[in-house]
Amino acid sequence: MVDGKDFRLADEVRHIQRCAARHDGRIVTIGQLILFSTQTGDAWLLDKQDGLAALLARDGDPEPVAITENDTTFTIEWKGSYRIEGAAFIYTDRRRGGMRAILGYPTQKLEHAARGGS
Numbered sequence: 001m002v003d004g005k006d007f008r009l010a011d012e013v014r015h016i017q018r019c020a021a022r023h024d025g026r027i028v029t030i031g032q033l034i035l036f037s038t039q040t041g042d043a044w045l046l047d048k049q050d051g052l053a054a055l056l057a058r059d060g061d062p063e064p065v066a067i068t069e070n071d072t073t074f075t076i077e078w079k080g081s082y083r084i085e086g087a088a089f090i091y092t093d094r095r096r097g098g099m100r101a102i103l104g105y106p107t108q109k110l111e112h113a114a115r116g117g118s
Contacts, residue, residue, distance in 0.1 A: 007030070008069065009030075009033075009067055009069055009074045009076075010067050010069065012028065012030065012035055013035065013045060013056055013065060013067065015028075016028065016035040016036065016037050016043045016045075016056060016057075017037075017043055017056050017057045017062045019037035019043065020037035020038065020041050020042060020043035020056070020057035020060055020062075021041065021057065021060045021061075021062070022060075023038075023039050023040065023041050023060060024037060024039070025037060025038050025039045025106065027106065027109055027110065027113055029048075029113050032047055032048050032049045032050075033045065033046065033047060033048070034046040034048055034110065034113050034114065035056070036105075036106070036110065037056075037057065038104070038105055038106070040059070040104060041057060041058070041059045041060030041061075042055070042057060042058055042059070042102075042105075043055075043056035043057035044056055044082075045065065045076065046082060046110075046114075047076075047078070048113070048114040050081075051081045051082060051083060052076075052078040052080070052081055052082075053078065053079070053080050053081055053082035053091055054076060054077070054078055054079050054080070055079065055080075055091075065077065065079075078094075079093065079094060079095055080092050080093045080094050080095075081094065084107045084110060084111055085101075086107070087103055087107055088101040088102065088103055088107070089101070089102045089103075089105040089107055089110070090102075
């Protein structure tokens, strides 16, 4: 686990966005959060307990995400929710409406991370 005073969620988001820009697939879990990047250049921030999602990068290009943090807390402006159905990562956009199913993401590894696996 990370020490609260040394942890900055914004730093972790920038790191995973850089991984996405390099098309480097990574999965990082921090408490109930999962950050992941894909070889296609996408990156996401997920709340595994509440099923919330924020797109961090698409095709290697960073996407804006509103994060407010101080030494003890942080807030995230979640733009949608997600679920995994087999090989499909399904994202529902709460602002614009609509849903999209994305194939090719490491859904088995994400489910394992969501269950607390390493």
